[in-house]
Amino acid sequence: MKFVVVTYGTEGDTRPLAALCAALISAGHEARLLADHATLGSAKTLGVPVTALAGDIKATLQPALTSAGAVAGRSRFKGTANALAGIANSNAERWLRETVRAGEECDAVIVSGLAAFVGLSAAEYLGVTAIGTGLIPITPTADFASPFFPPSRVPSFLNRVSHEFVNGFLWRAFRKRINAARASVCSLPPRRDLWNDHPMLYGISPSLLPRPQDWPSNARMCGQWIAPSAGWSPPQDLTDFLAKGEAPIYVGFGSMTSFDTQKALQEVVTAAGGRRTLFHPAWSSVDTSMLPANVHVIGDTPHEWLFPRTSMVIHHGGSGTSHSAARAGVPSVVVPFAGDQFFWADRLRRAGVAPGPVDGKNLRASSLSRGIEFAEREDVRSCARTLGKRMQAENGLAQAVSSIEEIVAKERFYLPA
Numbered sequence: 530m531k532f533v534v535v536t537y538g539t540e541g542d543t544r545p546l547a548a549l550c551a552a553l554i555s556a557g558h559e560a561r562l563l564a565d566h567a568t569l570g571s572a573k574t575l576g577v578p579v580t581a582l583a584g585d586i587k588a589t590l591q592p593a594l595t596s597a598g599a600v601a602g603r604s605r606f607k608g609t610a611n612a613l614a615g616i617a618n619s620n621a622e623r624w625l626r627e628t629v630r631a632g633e634e635c636d637a638v639i640v641s642g643l644a645a646f647v648g649l650s651a652a653e654y655l656g657v658t659a660i661g662t663g664l665i666p667i668t669p670t671a672d673f674a675s676p677f678f679p680p681s682r683v684p685s686f687l688n689r690v691s692h693e694f695v696n697g698f699l700w701r702a703f704r705k706r707i708n709a710a711r712a713s714v715c716s717l718p719p720r721r722d723l724w725n726d727h728p729m730l731y732g733i734s735p736s737l738l739p740r741p742q743d744w745p746s747n748a749r750m751c752g753q754w755i756a757p758s759a760g761w762s763p764p765q766d767l768t769d770f771l772a773k774g775e776a777p778i779y780v781g782f783g784s785m786t787s788f789d790t791q792k793a794l795q796e797v798v799t800a801a802g803g804r805r806t807l808f809h810p811a812w813s814s815v816d817t818s819m820l821p822a823n824v825h826v827i828g829d830t831p832h833e834w835l836f837p838r839t840s841m842v843i844h845h846g847g848s849g850t851s852h853s854a855a856r857a858g859v860p861s862v863v864v865p866f867a868g869d870q871f872f873w874a875d876r877l878r879r880a881g882v883a884p885g886p887v888d889g890k891n892l893r894a895s896s897l898s899r900g901i902e903f904a905e906r907e908d909v910r911s912c913a914r915t916l917g918k919r920m921q922a923e924n925g926l927a928q929a930v931s932s933i934e935e936i937v938a939k940e941r942f943y944l945p946a
Contacts, residue, residue: 530937531559533632535648536641536662537582537617537624540568540811541783541849545664545732546641547572548756552926553933561631563624563644570829575756580631582644583623584616614702617643621703621710625650629714632657637937646700646707649724654715658940660933661729664848665869668729668748669693670741676872696723728936730929733848736919737855738876749932752925753852758831767807770825774805776840777825778901781809782864783845790815792892797843798824799894800901807839833857841904843897845889846870851877858917860904862897864889881912 532553536546543564550560550572562572566581573579617624624644628651632638637658640648645661652659665676669692674683683691700723708719728747732754740750763771771777780797782790794808794815806824810817817826827835832850836842836857844850846865851873854861860882863874866889877883884903887896903909 530636531634532637532639533561533628533635534639535563535628535644537565537643539586541847542642543568544571545754545849547575547577548754548926549929550577551575551756552930556930563628563631580627582627583620586616613643617703618706621647621706622713625710625714629654646703650707650711650715650717654717658937659727660936661727664732666731666733667696668744670743672741676869679871680875730932732925734852734920734923736916737852737880751928752923753856754925754929755833758834761831767827771838776838777805777807778841778843779807779839780843781811783811783847783850796892796894796897800897846874848873855882855916856920858914860909860913862887862900862904864892880916882909882916
């Protein structure tokens, strides 16, 4: 089978889709990944054919989030949604044109992230199966509120309504430009209602977030999507640092750059109190030249290799990092800034492997130090090891590939002769 996988987002959004493409290729299929150029490194490393979509999320998204007040806390959801809509809307026609071109003679279009509506329209035009994917649970449920609302702020009886509100809000933000692109590129009629009956596959661990019983049959929880790190070797300086003492703390805030990273790093160093620490600057431009000897700066390193070698993971609460820390069997200290990060901070807290979230917009060494002390407790470490073993028994990629094959085979069976 031939698949086109289209997504748009940060590294954390693209990397799991690259792993999925690699798994499809290993199963004997063809797969091409379309995403932002700055996030395609992992796909190229895995040998996945790629196409860079128009736009620059690193240059555009972070300043937009800052100006929208996403980190400062002023209408976080609305500000973030408007920023994301601006990126997708300005590129909708080019993304759709590129997806249709790449999707010629494909069996299905697999969609995710900001490019989901583009991918669904491309599948409609091409007359092939559309399969939604996600790392955030957006299928409405009464079990929990939308991940885009702060945990505990929504009364439980409004949980399902909160999902429907967010999904509708996002569709209204994208609808005008998506419909214009549908007409211009594909001569498709405008669409009024949100898509909701296509299959949805989630790269989410049921050990961390149990599948809601009220989800429809088209929504499946597969487990985390992570690519094998075989063939990757750590740089010598990292190997030497790890060998010189006890397991270090890991600190990394992923693609989050719209905050005072320099000040945050100073607070982290103070909170670490001389403990051995690994720091990953990621997309930030923070100056690391004056860090003390107990802090070792690293570049991109596979989480599945690194995290089991750490004592805890201090991170922003993205879905991928939250899953990888839990799967590694180590505690987390979560410093969320925007979007669904507060949701994952809460899930890790509920699992007993993280304290309550540390305030990302006003990071202080004192609060971070309390979080570190919580993560050092033996009962927390024991809980993390137990959760890690459960998650390690899951094979999210194999489950996803099997589901995709089943979905396409079923669609073929029901096609009219």
